[in-house]
Amino acid sequence: MVNSQAEGLIGGVFTREKALDLIDTMLLVRSFEENAEEMFSLGKVHGTMHLSIGQEGVAVGTASALRPRHDYLLNVHRGHGHFLAWGGDVNRMMAEFTGKETGYCRGRGGSMHIADVEANNLGAQGIVGGNMPISVGVGLSIKAHQTDQVALCIFGDGASNEGAFHESLNMASIWKLPVIYLCENNAYGMSMSIKKAINVPHISDRASAYGIPGVTVDGNDVVEVYKAMKLAEEYTRSGNGPYLVEAETYRWKGHSKSDKQAYRTRDEVKEWMSKEPIQRFAKVIGMGEEEVEQRRLTAREKIKKAVEFAESSPEPAVKDILEGVYA
Amino acid sequence: MREITYVEALREAIRMAMEKDPSVFVIGEDIGVYGGAFGVTAGLIDQFGKDRIIDTPISEAGIAGACVGAALTGMRPIGEMQFSDFVVLAMEQLTLQAAKVRFMFGGKATVPMVMRLAGGSGTGAAAQHSESLEAWFVHVPGLKVVMPSSPAEAKGLLLASIYDDNPVLFFEHKLLYKTKGPVPEEWYTTPLGKSKVVREGKHLTVVATSIEVVRAQQAAEILSKEGIELEIIDPRTLRPLDMEPIVNSVMKTGKVLIVHEAVKMGGFGGEVAAQIAESRAFGYLDAPIRRLAGLDMPIPYNRNLEAHAVPQVENIVDEARNLVKGVY
Numbered sequence: 001m002v003n004s005q006a007e008g009l010i011g012g013v014f015t016r017e018k019a020l021d022l023i024d025t026m027l028l029v030r031s032f033e034e035n036a037e038e039m040f041s042l043g044k045v046h047g048t049m050h051l052s053i054g055q056e057g058v059a060v061g062t063a064s065a066l067r068p069r070h071d072y073l074l075n076v077h078r079g080h081g082h083f084l085a086w087g088g089d090v091n092r093m094m095a096e097f098t099g100k101e102t103g104y105c106r107g108r109g110g111s112m113h114i115a116d117v118e119a120n121n122l123g124a125q126g127i128v129g130g131n132m133p134i135s136v137g138v139g140l141s142i143k144a145h146q147t148d149q150v151a152l153c154i155f156g157d158g159a160s161n162e163g164a165f166h167e168s169l170n171m172a173s174i175w176k177l178p179v180i181y182l183c184e185n186n187a188y189g190m191s192m193s194i195k196k197a198i199n200v201p202h203i204s205d206r207a208s209a210y211g212i213p214g215v216t217v218d219g220n221d222v223v224e225v226y227k228a229m230k231l232a233e234e235y236t237r238s239g240n241g242p243y244l245v246e247a248e249t250y251r252w253k254g255h256s257k258s259d260k261q262a263y264r265t266r267d268e269v270k271e272w273m274s275k276e277p278i279q280r281f282a283k284v285i286g287m288g289e290e291e292v293e294q295r296r297l298t299a300r301e302k303i304k305k306a307v308e309f310a311e312s313s314p315e316p317a318v319k320d321i322l323e324g325v326y327a
Numbered sequence: 328m329r330e331i332t333y334v335e336a337l338r339e340a341i342r343m344a345m346e347k348d349p350s351v352f353v354i355g356e357d358i359g360v361y362g363g364a365f366g367v368t369a370g371l372i373d374q375f376g377k378d379r380i381i382d383t384p385i386s387e388a389g390i391a392g393a394c395v396g397a398a399l400t401g402m403r404p405i406g407e408m409q410f411s412d413f414v415v416l417a418m419e420q421l422t423l424q425a426a427k428v429r430f431m432f433g434g435k436a437t438v439p440m441v442m443r444l445a446g447g448s449g450t451g452a453a454a455q456h457s458e459s460l461e462a463w464f465v466h467v468p469g470l471k472v473v474m475p476s477s478p479a480e481a482k483g484l485l486l487a488s489i490y491d492d493n494p495v496l497f498f499e500h501k502l503l504y505k506t507k508g509p510v511p512e513e514w515y516t517t518p519l520g521k522s523k524v525v526r527e528g529k530h531l532t533v534v535a536t537s538i539e540v541v542r543a544q545q546a547a548e549i550l551s552k553e554g555i556e557l558e559i560i561d562p563r564t565l566r567p568l569d570m571e572p573i574v575n576s577v578m579k580t581g582k583v584l585i586v587h588e589a590v591k592m593g594g595f596g597g598e599v600a601a602q603i604a605e606s607r608a609f610g611y612l613d614a615p616i617r618r619l620a621g622l623d624m625p626i627p628y629n630r631n632l633e634a635h636a637v638p639q640v641e642n643i644v645d646e647a648r649n650l651v652k653g654v655y
Contacts, residue, residue, distance in 0.1 A: 047451025108629065109453060126455030190356065190361065190364075192356070260361075316631070322623065325624045
C-alpha cells in the first residue's frame with residue numbers, strides 16, 4: 001500500500017484532508033444503510049429498500065472525481081451511497097426514507113425515487129436501466145446550453161441487458177454526448193449472477209460496439225475508482241463523447257428485504273467481505289483501527305440525529321394528496 | 328375443502344399444467360432458485376429444471392418476445408413480469424406482436440401464451456412498482472385480460488388461461504398473494520369471459536375487480552347490519568367482458584357502483600358504466616352510475632397517503648350507503 005506517492009498525495013491523488021472526507025463519507029453511508037436495515041426490521045419504515053453495504057467505495061470514489069451539484073447525477077435504485085456522496089443532506093434523506101413531509105421528495109418518492117433536483121441530482125431509479133435513455137436527453141441539454149457539465153449515469157450489471165442500454169450508449173456515442181456511464185457491477189441482478197447473464201468477460205467490453213472507451217476497475221478500491229473516473233471525466237468534459245466505466249464490487253446484503261439469498265454461497269460473500277472498501281482505504285491512508293472506530297461513532301451520531309429529525313417531522317397531510325401531479 | 332393461499336393456488340396450477348404438458352414452461356426474472364419475487368414459482372425449478380423454469384437477465388421485452396415466438400411454434404409459455412409496472416418495457420411485443428399476429432396472418436397462427444403480472448399498491452413500493460395497468464390491455468383487441476380475486480379462481484383461471492389459444496394478460500394483486508381460501512385439489516378450469524355473482528343482494532349492484540372484490544365483500548358485511556344488501560359481481564375476465572350478469576343485476580337493483588383500484592379516468596369502470604348505459608338496464612336505473620377508483624395520481628410512498636390513493640373498505644361502505652340512500 002502506498003502512503004506517500006507523487007508530491008505526498010495519498011495514492012498519488014488525494015490530499016490528506018480529502019482522504020479523511022472520503023473515509024467519513026463512506027462511514028456515513030455504511031451507518032445510514034445499517035440503520036435503514038434496523039429501522040426496517042423494527043417496522044419503522046414500509047415498502048422496500050436496496051442497501052449498498054460493501055459498495056461505498058464506488059460511490060465516494062466516483063463523486064470525488066466529478067463536480068457534484070454542478071454536474072448531473074442520474075442515480076441507481078441502490079443509490080443511498082451515491083446520494084450522500086453527491087452532497088445530500090442526511091436529515092432530509094432520512095425524512096424521505098421514513099415518508100415525511102420534510103424529506104427530499106416530501107415523502108412521496110421514498111428510498112427508490114429520492115432526488116435532489118436543486119443539486120442536479122435527477123433521482124434514483126425504480127426501473128432497471130430507466131435512467132439510461134434520460135441521460136441521452138441530459139447530454140443533449142448540456143450541449144445545447146454549452147456548459148462544461150457532464151452527466152453521470154449510474155446503473156447496475158442487470159441494466160446492461162435491457163434494451164435501453166444499447167439504445168442509449170449508441171445515441172450518446174453518435175452525438176458525442178457528455179455522459180459518463182458508470183456500471184456498478186455488484187455481481188448480481190437481484191438473483192441473477194452476472195456470470196450467467198452475459199457471455200463476455202466484462203460489461204465494459206461492450207463499449208467497443210459503440211466506439212467509446214470502456215474500462216473495468218476494482219470498485220472496492222477508492223483510489224482506482226477515482227483514477228478511472230478522473231480519466232473518464234477529462235475525456236468526456238472536453239467534448240470527446242461518452243465513456244463507460246465498470247466498477248466491480250459486491251452486494252453484501254440481499255437484493256431487497258425479502259431475499260433469502262439461496263443463489264449464492266456464504267463463502268462467496270465472506271470472500272468479498274475481506275475486500276471491504278473502508279478498511280482498505282484506511283490502510284492506504286495509514287489510519288489505525290482505533291481512529292476508524294472513532295470516526296464510525298461520529299457517523300453514527302449523525303445518523304442518530306437524522307433519525308430524530310425524521311421522527312419529529314410531520315407526516316404529509318392527506319388534504320395535499322394530489323399536489324405535485326401536475327405543474 | 329382444504330384452504331391454500333393465492334400464491335399456492337397459482338403455483339399448483341403451473342405445476343399441474345407442467346406435469347401434464349411438456350409444452351408448458353415458465354420464463355421470467357428471478358423465478359428459479361429465488362422462486363419469484365413473490366414466491367409463486369418457489370420450488371418449481373427443483374421439479375422441472377432450468378430448461379423449463381427459465382431465469383432471464385433483466386430483459387422484459389425479451390421475455391415477452393420469447394413467449395410470443397415460442398407460442399407461435401407449438402409451446403404454451405407462461406411469462407412473468409415481476410412487477411406489473413415493468414410490462415411497459417414489453418409493450419411492443421405484447422400489443423403490436425402478440426395481440427395482432429393471429430389477425431394479420433389471416434387467423435392461421437395462434438399465440439397461446441400467458442403473461443402473469445404482479446400488480447397493485449399497498450406494499451409501500453411507491454410509484455413505479457404499484458400501478459394497476461389492466462385498462463391499457465383491455466383497449467387492445469386480440470388480448471384477453473384476467474384478474475382473479477380469490478385463490479380458487481387464481482388456480483382455475485390460470486389453467487384456463489394456459490389452455491386458451493390467445494395471449495392472456497393475467498393480473499395478480501400483491502396484497503392477495505397471502506390471502507387464503509378453499510381450493511379444489513383436482514384439475515379444473517374457470518372459464519374466461521364469465522362474470523360471477525359473488526354475493527346476492529337487492530339494494531345495490533357492486534361491480535368490483537381484483538382486491539376490490541375482497542374489500543366489497545367486507546363492506547357488504549358491514550352494510551348488511553344496517554339492512555343494506557349489496558349484490559357483488561366480479562367480471563374476473565375484463566376482456567372479453569361478460570355483461571349479462573351485470574345488466575341483469577342492475578335491472579334488479581336499479582343502482583350500480585363500480586369499484587377498482589386503478590385510476591378512475593380512462594379506467595375499466597368507464598367501460599362497464601358505458602355498457603350499462605347502452606344496455607336494456609338503462610331504463611331501470613334510479614340513480615346515477617357511480618365509480619369508486621384510484622385517485623388521479625401516481626401511488627405515493629408514504630403509507631398513509633398510499634392507503635388514501637385507492638378505495639378502501641370504508642370508502643366502499645360510504646359510497647354504497649350514499650347511493651342506496653339517494654344522495655346522488
